[in-house]
Amino acid sequence: MRGRLWSIAVVLIGALYFFLPLIGMFEFSLRMKRGVYSFEAYRVVLGDPHFQQTFGYSVVLALLTIVLGVLIVVPTAYWIRLRLPSIRPVVEFVTLLPLVIPPIVIVFGYIRIYNTSSWLPLTGSWLGTNLLILFGYATLSLPYMYRAVDTGLRTIDVATLTEAAQSLGAGWGRILATVILPNVFVSVLSGAFLTFAIVIGEYVFAALLNLDTFGPYMVWMGSNRAYEPSALAVIAFAITWACMALIQLLTHFSTFAKARR
Numbered sequence: 094m095r096g097r098l099w100s101i102a103v104v105l106i107g108a109l110y111f112f113l114p115l116i117g118m119f120e121f122s123l124r125m126k127r128g129v130y131s132f133e134a135y136r137v138v139l140g141d142p143h144f145q146q147t148f149g150y151s152v153v154l155a156l157l158t159i160v161l162g163v164l165i166v167v168p169t170a171y172w173i174r175l176r177l178p179s180i181r182p183v184v185e186f187v188t189l190l191p192l193v194i195p196p197i198v199i200v201f202g203y204i205r206i207y208n209t210s211s212w213l214p215l216t217g218s219w220l221g222t223n224l225l226i227l228f229g230y231a232t233l234s235l236p237y238m239y240r241a242v243d244t245g246l247r248t249i250d251v252a253t254l255t256e257a258a259q260s261l262g263a264g265w266g267r268i269l270a271t272v273i274l275p276n277v278f279v280s281v282l283s284g285a286f287l288t289f290a291i292v293i294g295e296y297v298f299a300a301l302l303n304l305d306t307f308g309p310y311m312v313w314m315g316s317n318r319a320y321e322p323s324a325l326a327v328i329a330f331a332i333t334w335a336c337m338a339l340i341q342l343l344t345h346f347s348t349f350a351k352a353r354r
């Protein structure tokens with residue numbers, strides 16, 4: 094009994110340590126109008142054309158990053174499990190590197206290699222800079238996307254499904270699109286939501302590549318306003334938690350559907 098009470102106490106202390114700053118930040122964001130609580134700060138933020146522009150820009154980058162990540166990770170993880178299981182530890186190590194190498198190191202490498210005086214001056218054009226940040230975001234999301242897809246592939250018999258599809262005359266592209274991807278769709282969505290949350294709040298790549306995305310806008314707002322940054326932080330936090338909740342919901346429905354089969 095004493096051990097159970099101690100466990101509950103530890104959980105409550107951890108919850109208070111986590112939620113009290115969030116509650117304080119939310120309460121502060123409601124005090125823009127003196128003497129009353131209101132959502133004025135949220136109205137100002139959501140009505141700001143700069144917010145709408147930067148947030149929309151980051152959403153587009155996030156969606157493109159998800160598409161690029163799926164095109165890279167799903168065929169790679171599938172082929173490794175099917176034909177090259179011996180190099181799986183090497184690939185796992187490579188996909189973990191973005192967690193070890195700071196983003197500022199990666200983006201400085203981009204600037205050094207692809208500056209206007211290099212053989213491929215990508216930073217000298219709007220399209221080139223956007224391609225750089227797109228691949229940079231795909232790199233940052235690689236550990237999460239790869240592990241999500243790899244976990245999904247572990248739950249299915251890749252070899253049997255491939256042989257069955259080939260016996261019906263399907264090519265590699267059709268196998269990936271109509272057999273493998275539908276079976277790991279929930280795992281892909283999990284990686285996609287994590288990627289979305291990462292891209293929305295990313296600052297280093299956008300700031301150093303001089304792109305006006307949501308991350309630099311949040312930093313600018315925090316340096317120039319009082320109540321609006323708290324409202325903006327609450328909005329960003331809500332987006333991240335919404336993504337996590339969708340992951341849990343989709344995982345639950347997937348488990349329930351498999352149990353009913």
